[in-house]
Structure formats: C-alpha cells, structure tokens
Amino acid sequence: MTASPTTCDRILDAAERLFADEGFHATSLRQITQAADANLAAVNYHFGSKQALILAVFRRRLDALNKARLTRLDAALTDSDRPDLEEILEAFIVPALAFTHGSEDAGHLFMRILMRAFAERDDQLHRALSAEYAHVMRRFASAIAVALPGVDEQCLRRHLDFIVGALTHTMAENGSSNGQAIANDLVRFAAAGLRSAVSVRNLDGATRTLEIHT
Amino acid sequence: MTASPTTCDRILDAAERLFADEGFHATSLRQITQAADANLAAVNYHFGSKQALILAVFRRRLDALNKARLTRLDAALTDSDRPDLEEILEAFIVPALAFTHGSEDAGHLFMRILMRAFAERDDQLHRALSAEYAHVMRRFASAIAVALPGVDEQCLRRHLDFIVGALTHTMAENGSSNGQAIANDLVRFAAAGLRSAVSVRNLDGATRTLEIHT
DNA sequence: GTCTATACAGTGATAGAC
DNA sequence: GTCTATCACTGTATAGAC
Numbered sequence: 011m012t013a014s015p016t017t018c019d020r021i022l023d024a025a026e027r028l029f030a031d032e033g034f035h036a037t038s039l040r041q042i043t044q045a046a047d048a049n050l051a052a053v054n055y056h057f058g059s060k061q062a063l064i065l066a067v068f069r070r071r072l073d074a075l076n077k078a079r080l081t082r083l084d085a086a087l088t089d090s091d092r093p094d095l096e097e098i099l100e101a102f103i104v105p106a107l108a109f110t111h112g113s114e115d116a117g118h119l120f121m122r123i124l125m126r127a128f129a130e131r132d133d134q135l136h137r138a139l140s141a142e143y144a145h146v147m148r149r150f151a152s153a154i155a156v157a158l159p160g161v162d163e164q165c166l167r168r169h170l171d172f173i174v175g176a177l178t179h180t181m182a183e184n185g186s187s188n189g190q191a192i193a194n195d196l197v198r199f200a201a202a203g204l205r206s207a208v209s210v211r212n213l214d215g216a217t218r219t220l221e222i223h224t
Numbered sequence: 225m226t227a228s229p230t231t232c233d234r235i236l237d238a239a240e241r242l243f244a245d246e247g248f249h250a251t252s253l254r255q256i257t258q259a260a261d262a263n264l265a266a267v268n269y270h271f272g273s274k275q276a277l278i279l280a281v282f283r284r285r286l287d288a289l290n291k292a293r294l295t296r297l298d299a300a301l302t303d304s305d306r307p308d309l310e311e312i313l314e315a316f317i318v319p320a321l322a323f324t325h326g327s328e329d330a331g332h333l334f335m336r337i338l339m340r341a342f343a344e345r346d347d348q349l350h351r352a353l354s355a356e357y358a359h360v361m362r363r364f365a366s367a368i369a370v371a372l373p374g375v376d377e378q379c380l381r382r383h384l385d386f387i388v389g390a391l392t393h394t395m396a397e398n399g400s401s402n403g404q405a406i407a408n409d410l411v412r413f414a415a416a417g418l419r420s421a422v423s424v425r426n427l428d429g430a431t432r433t434l435e436i437h438t
Numbered sequence: 439g440t441c442t443a444t445a446c447a448g449t450g451a452t453a454g455a456c
Numbered sequence: 457g458t459c460t461a462t463c464a465c466t467g468t469a470t471a472g473a474c
Contacts, residue, residue, distance in 0.1 A: 017457085017458085033347070035249060038448080038449065038450085039449080039450065039451090040448085040449080040450095048458090049458060049459050049460085050450090050451095050459090050460095051451085051452080051458075051459065051460085052457085052458070052459085053450090053451095054450080054451060054452075055457075055458075056457095059450080059451080060449095060450065060451090126347075165409060168394070168406060168409050168410075169409070169413060171390070171393060171394050171397050171398070172390035172393075172394060172410060172413055173390070174393060175389040175390040175391070175392060175393020175394060175397075176385070176386035176387070176389040176390045176393075177389070178389060178393065179385060179386075179388060179389025179390075179392065179393065180382070180385050180386060180389060183385050183389075184385075192382060195379060195382050195383070195421070196382075196386060198417075198420050198421065199383060199386055199417035199418075199420060199421070200417065201420070202416040202417045202419065202420030203412075203413035203414065203416045203417045204413075205416065206412050206413060206415070206416030207409070207412065207413070231440080231441080252465080252466065252467080253466080253467065253468090254465085254466080254467095262441085263441060263442050263443080264442090264443090264467095264468095265441075265442065265443080265444095265468090265469085265470090266440085266441065266442085267467095267468095268467085268468065268469075269439095269440075269441070270440090273467080273468075274467065274468090
C-alpha cells in the first residue's frame, strides 16, 4: 500500500505524510528516511536539501491542482462566446477547495499539507512556488480582463492577490469542512469585489464628481 | 539608539530586527543574544523558549495595531447614528497598511516582521495570536452586522476570514509600496463582497427562483 | 531575581568508502 | 546509487555566581 518502488518516491510519500502530521519544521530528515526505509543521506542525494524536498512534495500536488484549474478555465472559456466571471472564479477556487471533501488519501493529505504550507511556509518556498505557477495566475488574469472589460490592470492584479489570500487563509482556517459552501461564498464575494472596481472606475470617468473615501 | 535599558527589551529589539532580516527559523538564539549583549540562557530565562520569544515580539506590535484599529472603529461608530460599512472596513484595514508608509524604525520593522509572519509562521504562533485578538474580530463582526442588517452570521464570519486573508497576503506580497492605494482598493473590494451576500440573501428569500451556481 | 557558564541530545549537511 | 561516519550548529536545561 505505502510501498512505492523507488527510494525517491518512498521518501516523497513518507515526507508528505509526516509533514502533514507534524509540520515541516518539526519533522526531521531522520524521521522521514526511517519511515521510508531509506538512508539519511538519500534525501540530500535525491533532492539536495530539506528545503528542496519540501518543494518537491508541494510540486507533486500543486501541479495537479493547477492543471485542474486550467482545465476548468478552458471549459469555461469555450463554453460560451463571452466568458462568465463567476465561472472563471469557480475554475480558480473550486478545485482548490474540492480536495476538502475527498476522504481519499491523496486529497486529504494534500489539504493538510496545504494548511501546513500556509501556516508554516518560509519565503524561499513561497517565492519558488509563486514563480513556478505565475503562468496560471496570468491566464486567469487575462480571462477576467476579458470578462470585465474596462478593469484597470494594476487593480486586477491586486484583486487577484486579494482572492488568493482569501482562499488560502480560508483553507488554512476551516480545514476540511464546508468546502462547497465556502467556495460558493468566495466566488460570489470575489465577483462582487471585482465588479465594484469596474463600476467605480466608470462612474469616475463619466462624472468626475464621485466622492473618494478618505 | 539601540541600547534599551533592560536585558529583556534588548533581546526583544535584537530579535525583532534579526527576525525581520533573516526570518524566524533562520535566526538562532545565539545570534540574538550576541546582538543584544546578553547571555544565551537569558532568552529561556525571560521568555521560556524561542517560540515564546517570537510570540512576544509579535505581541508588542500587534497590541499597538489592534488598539489603533479599535480606536478608529469607535470613532467611526460614534461619528454618526448609522455605522458606515466603508468606515468600519477602513478602521480594520488602514491601520494595518499604514505602517507601510512609516519610514520610522518601528513601522518599517513591523511591516517586515509581518511579512515574515505570514511567510513563515507556524500554527502554534497562529493559534496563540488569533486567540489573543479574537475580541477585536468580534467587535468588527458586530459593527458590520449592524451596518449590514440581514447578513447571515456564518456568512459574515467567512467574509471576515476572506478579508483577513486578503489583507495579510497583500501585505506580505506588496511590501511597503502603495499602502494607501491598496487600502482604498481593499476597502471597496471587501464592501462590495459583503453587500453581495445581503442582496443575494434578500433576493433568495423574496423570490426563491434565483439560480445557484453549480 | 538576574544572569552566566557549561553540557546535552538532536539537527541538516557532507565527504568518501562501498 | 547507497551507506557510514562525522561535522558544525541548533534549542533547551541546569547548576551556580552575583
């Protein structure tokens, strides 16, 4: 069941489970290699460092998540001529929160790992991952820009940061409960927030008399 | 300049600076005590553990932030009879992002420490801090509930999580640039998101024919 | 009480033998 | 590729000096 063929995979599996259970910092390489029936030095041989091992554990699951996101985004875009904002947001949010309901091993572990990730990640990991998946963010930004014509580019980038922050914080906070309800809620919240920028901008351009807060 | 009177304060100052520069995990107690002209054991004597020292460093700044938030909230609530949603959100968001512009030592360090916090925090720290400042969240939740009559309680709690996540992620991502612009943006974004919940709920209760997404 | 010196078990990493 | 042995370093605990 847990006996994967190669040493590399056994280390990845053991590391994922231990990281999810105990946290990254609290898990030692000796624990991991012992659980994986491997030698201590094997980690540094195969991955280079503990940091790189953590990154590898993440990459394995985040690749799947972002592939699911892009697949759903493509479906939403080809679905109709004019992309629907809610569908785009669902393509980004639902796959992330969907693992929540999976009592499947991989899904459950992934969720707990993600909770750990945003509860404990260091910025090396953060930088590496956000660079690695920047193209995903760019694709969603483009799609939203089409669905919301007239939205300011810098404003859109900020709003995407808002959404990413809300999503990850909520995942870390709420664990594996109410995934679908939270997803619906966040989609509506984010859509309203995004649309508010466009309407304010339009009003501003049209009348120049809008009062700006503080 | 950096010579505070007591050993306790010197350790706190040195720890804050080193944590901001290098990160929590990467900074050793030996670095801290050396920079603070103190003995290694002084940390465990005064704070109990490295974890508790990290917590103490946070508490010193977060106390000030949350006091500023509550002061501004009180001002917004007594300002007029009916609380204004945007003013409430500003009371929560602006003080957090205001430190951004402070070239003052404390403000600048605080910002970088906060970036580290949400780039590296472990869940012990997270749990302790959110428990410690839960009353602040409760006060803001109550204020918003008054400003937005009819909003579902559970929904409001989720939305507050969205806002906290968006705020912290954005602070960690954008560093010390454009604080005021981001604050205005986030206030508008959050207000629109919050209002969307109320209008949807009202529509839902009134017509029962609203289509629910997916 | 406040602080110091010292010791300890455990960490990630690495060089070199097999 | 894999393993053993070893390194410098970590956070923590304690006994004792001021």
